[in-house]
Amino acid sequence: MNRIRCMALLCLFLTNYCRAQKVDHHKTNSIDSVTIARQDRDRRYNIQNVLIKTKDGASIAAIVVRLRGATAPQPVILQYTIYADSTAWKSILEPAVHGYTGVMAYTRGKGLSPDQIVPYEHDGKDANEVIDWISKQSWCNGKIGMYGGSYNGFTQWAAAKYHHPALKTIVPYVAAIPGLGLPMENNVFINANYGWFLYVTNNKYLDNKVYYNPQRWRNMQNNWYNRGLSYNKIDSIDGTPNPFLQRSLKHPDFDKYWQDQIPYQKDFANINIPVLTVTGYYDDGQISALHYLHEHLKYNPKAEHYLIIGPYDHFGAQRGGYPVLRDYVVDSVALISTRDITFQWFDYILKGGKKPVMLQDKVNFEVMGANKWEHAASIPKMVNTTLHLYLTDKKEGDHYLLSDKKPGTLAELNQEVNLADHQTSNNNNYYPYPIIKKELDHSTGLFFMSQPFDKPVEINGMFSGSLKAMINKKDMDIGVSLYEVMPNGDFFDLSYFLGRASYAEDMSVRKLLQPGEIETIPFYRSRMVSRQLSKGSRLLVILDINKNSFAQVNYGTGKDVSTENISDGKIPLRIKWYNDSFISVPVRQ
Template sequence: MKFKILLALIFVNLMQAQKFYFPKTAATDSLILEKQMPGLAEQVISNLQTVKHKPENNIDFLDSLFRLQIVAKDYKKAMMTLSEYRNEFADHNMGGYKSMGYELYSLAKLAQTETKASFPNALQSVFNKKYESIDPKLIPRIGAAIEGDVNDSRKLLKKVLSKQQGKDSIDYNSALALCKTYLNYKTYSSILPQSSKLLESKDQEKFIIETKDLKTKYGNTLTITIVRKKENKSPLPVILASNIYAGQFDSFFGKRAAIYNYVGAVVNTRGKRNSNDENNPFEYESQDIYEVIDWISKQPWCNGKVGMMGGSYLGFSQWAAVKKLHPALKTIVPQVAVGIGIDYPSKNNVFMSYMLRWIQYVTNNKYTDELDFGNATKWDSINTKWYKSGKSFRALDTISGKPSKIFQRWLDHPGYDQYWKKMVPYKEEFAKINIPILTTTGYYDDDQIGALYYFKEHNKYNKNAEHYMTIGPYTHGGAQSFGYTYVEGNRIDPSARISIDDLAFSWFDYILKNGKKPEILKDKVNFQIMNTNTWKHVPTLDQMHTSTLKFYLQNSKNNSSVFNKPGSLSFTKQTVDFKNRDDKDTYYGVSKKDSIKTTDFIYFESEVLDKDLIMSGNLSGVFNISINKKDIDTSTLLYEIKPNGKSFWLSTHLARASYAKDNEVRQLLEPNKIQQIPIKQSIFMSKKIEKGSKLLLLVGVNKNSAWQINYGTGKDVSEETIKDSGEPLEVKWYNDSYVEIPVYED
């Protein structure tokens, strides 16, 4: 037995050390590179299929495999693998557009060989066949599926090859990266711009697309794109999107509505496309959209009914639109809507570093700055530089090299004040919103808190609100498109893999064309319980759970339970030194791969669960704490630890303690006095936690480059620097603190 183990270890070490022959001349000579790549790809394929290199997630394996097969010029096998990949990506028609650029390239290469045609002629032939055979609902997605930047892919290929100069061998990971980079360049340099022109020609046959500028009564310019299907001759309801991401999604949003037999209208916000106005995101949507709807409602192709749709910023825009409701606006479908001032640019009053990256993304030019936004290395470096410097959060834009008035203006409003309130409905204004609404969000949606905030406020102030919500295991992107087979590396129940597009347009048919109500909307709140393959339907968010389970800040030992209130009061002490910017990271877990970072946290483990538990809803509860400063940003995470040691994230909560009771008014803490901090607006989750698992609760202090750092002086946190840190923060987490877990039972 020992001998077998020794042999296995030797084999693993050999595999780790294994390298492939790759002549150094291939890094500098394109002709030699062309000859070497197919053989290299074949070697990488055989290694990809070994236990050592095969990804745990089948979709990642198939994604790598079909790309390698294309590089190896095994185009027929690549197309079969791509088909499998699409089925794994989304097991319904919505997956059919994925990686279409690679598909067109491969099919054109096959056709070129079989018919002896030139590559451009072969590409034209396969493109036309693909366009005619594809599910019509995917036609709007073709543009995004085939787009790529030839110059960027060329630069990236040169960068990867430069690392091989002077070397006659290449390791597995580098070879895999080279094959993928090479394929990107080969594909896009071969099919562009021809495929884009072919798509434009096809679109002209199917759609009437018009772009024009609108002048508002205040003298501002807004660019609007109108898309109609040529076969639809009569006036139709119009589906409007207000899009700050000018150019990127305009055509898609318009064509998507037209494909579902509506008129698509996409208006760009001030300062975008042809507008020379100042671009101030979020500030003027309410005012401008009213005028846009008024104009649309009077056009000959509109039957007087307008609906709105879209996600993220476009979801926010719909709530801005109903602050002053136009009579022609009959319904909105806000998806993953940004809760301005609620979950963005701060979450529970803690500003995020990402806001600066996003501001520059949408304001650097009249469209979107894809190169800058996509440069994760640059932005990680900026955030790290700020963090290491100890400078105030206000210095972040200067450190980035591009000062921003918008960034500074947002920081002037750390509480939910009039600046934010003027953008969307506030309190009693929700009572006046009397049109039907469908909200969609997901357990993994970055703007879930915002989406649910609007839903709760509307139902709170308008008791007769016709407002439905669908929530399931969807990401920010998935909850505004379709349910993927995998989310965050986990396979999702088949029942959750629905088309959000179909749901939205079924809703529009129901409201705007007197159709049937979508089947899934059996009640106001419709949620999918992960790991059960079932949907549940209840009248209110509170009824997503039937009871609660209190998890107290104590570890299970000596037959005690974290779910029982402790008999005597004690505390766990945590010390955080804000001056130290070189913390040694700590982890919880059975292996590095499955570990959970615990730096700046303390953790509490439950006993092993003796029965299944369905968590359904969001965490609440209270922290009873004492600190030696005037404020603290608390961070909370809840995980399921499965019997095999693997972890599953369940919920998070981040909040500024001084705003925890009222997000409009700051109430500083009294140092060294026990105070109660409520837990509100955490992340929703609905999932069956299996018997034999246990729960892991992390509570701690926010201290990282992704967020502001609250040094606890009581001053404006954006102004504080490392010089304000003083003595280390000491937190006493009292054991009568608890996180309340919502539990659902049939």
């Protein structure tokens, strides 16, 4: 199981916020074919490399592409990215192929820019200045749209924060949020993207050789975990300093450092342009993509914000899915073309065309197992009721009962975790690879199972809950996994939550737990899913402490977790989980 999870996290989750396709064309193409391709591009397109000066003196490298023969001003489609790639001509040319002027702009320091490469921190202001520059060009008709995935999704929101009047719409796929999703998730620093900083900053383009070396990163995280070193020393195991990680570790709260890089709270209130968000149930960055949506609608309830979501991972959402995802055969109706819908959207917003047929309402979601798309006015409208299921102390076989009735008498279940034991790990069942499992690891955690459903039911949305616990320490990292136990006994991985208890109420302010007192720990930032459960299926909840090589180990001292080490784990973590803890599962019956 650990080997499967390791490969999954390092081959899939590792590339959590990175580009889906990296091909070294210099090795696969002959010089003649490269020359022919370049000549063909030059014949079809007017291509111009430019350096755009910012107000603070930086230079932004950009490529402007127009169809030859196009003389009238056009709407412009901007992609703003850190993934400078001299071979990525398909992406660079794509807007022009669809009848737009295209601009591919790169984070300062990338491509032809002479500046220092700094991920995230300057992208919002720089992208806004690029938009301003574009709006003043003779080939721009004053209408600009943006699209792209992962980091490119982040840059769209970062630019939208500045409300440039020429920016008319954004189409973020699987959009990242620095500090929420990477390099930490719900205030837990994770190893999945560790090598990303080196990948994008080692040179002016991309260091594929360093990044795509899973053995290096696997050895690093395993050696760090086995030795029990503090997390802020993990780069010493690798042997190469990681300044991005060290800078991030100084901000374990979602503080002003992170907040300044994106729209934050009331910043969303004045984002009035139409937005089309695309993500997937198995997108590792989904909580980031949907956080933007939730905050946008919270502070601007009348926002024209549409969502497309289906059984896609981080890369699949950017193209429209794969027939088989992590060994799960995807419903045929779920396979779409994200790019076609994107440019239909641009035609709708920028050229007065028809709205994409897919967008029948604000929330458009594929129901796994039912092979159908459904549409709702909002995420809450996806369902007609919510199941509140209590984590009881009643034992039934190898699990406890998950009940819709609140227990009448308060009772507890005890769990002890040896935080100094790094030969074993906890929270081994949360990652959805494969999506359907034949068996689970029962060596750690508490298992709670519902009674069988007497008819099919849809789970639509994000599960949440409230945990009641008493511990002997000041903090802990919690994992909650949600499965469908299918009538044939297989386990369908629906969703999971990973988070730090001390940030349960506010991810920007740490509130330590009081040892020996019953604490209420709410959680809600889990993965959205839509799945039709069969008659006879049951729900399974696995509650555990996160202790493994894939993330920080929280030893519970109350100190900065990145400075704790194995010596802080001499006293085991002892937890009393109370039976008035519950989860809430949104369903349509």
